[in-house]
Amino acid sequence: MRFLTSGRRHKAARPLLLLLSLFLVGAVYAAVSPATSSSAEGVADAQLVAAGKNLFAVNCASCHGLNAEGLAQQGAPNLTNVGAAAVDFQVRTRRMPMANPLTQAVPGSKTIFTDDEIKALAAYVASLGNGPAIPDQNQYDPSNVSAEGAARGGDLFRTNCSACHNFKGAGGALPNGVVAPRIENTPPEQVWEALRTGPGQMPVFAAGAIPDQDVQKVIAYIKQVNAAPSAGLSLGGLGPVAEGFWAWVAGIGSLVLFAIWIATRGTRA
Numbered sequence: 001m002r003f004l005t006s007g008r009r010h011k012a013a014r015p016l017l018l019l020l021s022l023f024l025v026g027a028v029y030a031a032v033s034p035a036t037s038s039s040a041e042g043v044a045d046a047q048l049v050a051a052g053k054n055l056f057a058v059n060c061a062s063c064h065g066l067n068a069e070g071l072a073q074q075g076a077p078n079l080t081n082v083g084a085a086a087v088d089f090q091v092r093t094r095r096m097p098m099a100n101p102l103t104q105a106v107p108g109s110k111t112i113f114t115d116d117e118i119k120a121l122a123a124y125v126a127s128l129g130n131g132p133a134i135p136d137q138n139q140y141d142p143s144n145v146s147a148e149g150a151a152r153g154g155d156l157f158r159t160n161c162s163a164c165h166n167f168k169g170a171g172g173a174l175p176n177g178v179v180a181p182r183i184e185n186t187p188p189e190q191v192w193e194a195l196r197t198g199p200g201q202m203p204v205f206a207a208g209a210i211p212d213q214d215v216q217k218v219i220a221y222i223k224q225v226n227a228a229p230s231a232g233l234s235l236g237g238l239g240p241v242a243e244g245f246w247a248w249v250a251g252i253g254s255l256v257l258f259a260i261w262i263a264t265r266g267t268r269a
């Protein structure tokens, strides 16, 4: 660039110098300033995963292993492919971190995580493999389900769920002391997550079996059947024990009446 070094400058030298320095300032700024826009998300994700890994090491690794590979002696499963949804479900319902790994995971953990911490734990586990992500509202929100939709949800519920959870979702007992919990008031997001991740003894219902629109219908049914005023005795709400109890009272009662009737006839004869 002869015009920069020679005494006699070209008349374009000043504007060119200005442009060059502006460009240099820009380049230096871009190099030293924190990454912005597109790469910012990647950095934030990496930070979330790192934070989640630390939380996991402190709160979960004693049972699930430092790399979430699972520890057989604790009965704690490998989490590599359970996905963010499983972590969100287990930690949000306070099943995890589990207090006693020898029993069914029941909500009772005393360690309560903030939303951000749950997100971090979920991001860490999600980073290890494949599994369902935490759902968006449009995947589980039942508010647009029609009346026919809710009726269809009822069919699906009776076919797929009521054997364990009772026809209204009031819960029930399974073999070996396992309990299928009440689900009348479970938030829709957690119903979706339970279906997709199959906690404990519950089977997984993948999108192929019950697609998102049908999950919304099932949720609409659970809401509807529990909002409806119950006709007569709400036996369903009390579960199988109460039903058995009333059958017992009615059965024994009629036997007693029958015995009295026979006795009175007997003395007359």
Ligand code: HEC
Pocket: 056, 059, 060, 061, 062, 063, 064, 074, 075, 076, 077, 079, 082, 086, 087, 090, 091, 096, 097, 098, 099, 100, 101, 102, 104, 105, 121, 197, 198, 199, 200, 201
């Ligand atoms: C005391 C041991 C223990 C601790 C601590 C613990 N877990 Fe668990 N975890 C278990 C056991 C046992 C199971 C299997 C329970 C079941 O089948 O109901 C399980 C299951 C899970 C599942 C379900 C996996 C699946 O297949 O859907 C997830 C997710 C999970 N744990 C995440 C966590 C996270 C995250 C933490 C820490 C915040 C944690 N756990 C801490 C013992 C533990």
Ligand code: HEC
Pocket: 093, 095, 104, 105, 106, 157, 160, 161, 162, 163, 164, 165, 174, 178, 179, 180, 181, 182, 183, 186, 190, 191, 194, 195, 199, 200, 201, 202, 203, 205, 218
């Ligand atoms: C084979 C029995 C079985 C079937 C069938 C079943 N579940 Fe479950 N479900 C369970 C058990 C057991 C649990 C508790 C899991 C655990 O230990 O963490 C559970 C947990 C749940 C939860 C979590 C509730 C909470 O505590 O937050 C929801 C929601 C749920 N089930 C909904 C459903 C729906 C909807 C269906 C039908 C599409 C269904 N389940 C089918 C056994 C079953």
